Amino acid sequence: MYTAIYSRVSTGMQASEGTSLDAQVEICIRKARDMGLSEGMIKVYREEGFTGEDIDRPAMNDLRRDVTQGIINRLIVTHPDRLTRDLTDKLILCRELERSDVEIIFVDTEYRNTPEGQLFFNLMSSIAQYELSLIKKRTVRGRLKAVEKEKKSCR
Template sequence: MYGIYARVSTINQAEEGYSLETQIELCMKRIKSLGLSLSQVKIYREEGRTGEDIDRPMMNELREDIANGIIKKVVITDPDRLTRDLTDKLIV
């Protein structure tokens, strides 16, 4: 199964083209372009959470699903959507 992780921390981000819907749409297009099935996708939506702290509800669920072998690959629009901290990116 593939995971899509989308996060916005402010309303401004959503209004400037980085909305959750926009991120998810771009990730779905990427999955399709790779010839993968959209039926094997789980979406993790994180709204109003900063990228400075890795301890976020949907991030924690994503990390748990990866650890349990449920999610094999994660698709994101930008590495900063996961976290802004390099060490946390390596953890994920």
């Protein structure tokens, strides 16, 4: 059985610079070591340049397949929003992990499989989905502003 580490960055720029992705993997490995786990039993899933709004991502699909095949018993992630920013996808993913008896461990936040823990986790997931909506809105607004500015300068 392996402990999985899942890391994700949304933009190609973050992925090419390696800043966030490598940092996520490093702190997850540190967490695994602190738990007494050997690096030989760790499998890393790196998602480079994929948004968290869609669960259909290459490394996520590999992780889900390995969970279904029973080779993963623990999952370490820096923060719940690295898994997904969509509440429905989070519920689906957590159900799959629970059915396969995979323990979820977050580095940046405490997670307890209790009614209160589930409530807090669902609230964080709802906030992550809201943040994604705001990011999209701001991005569209910024792009429209840039186009408007470009049109004015071409006159």
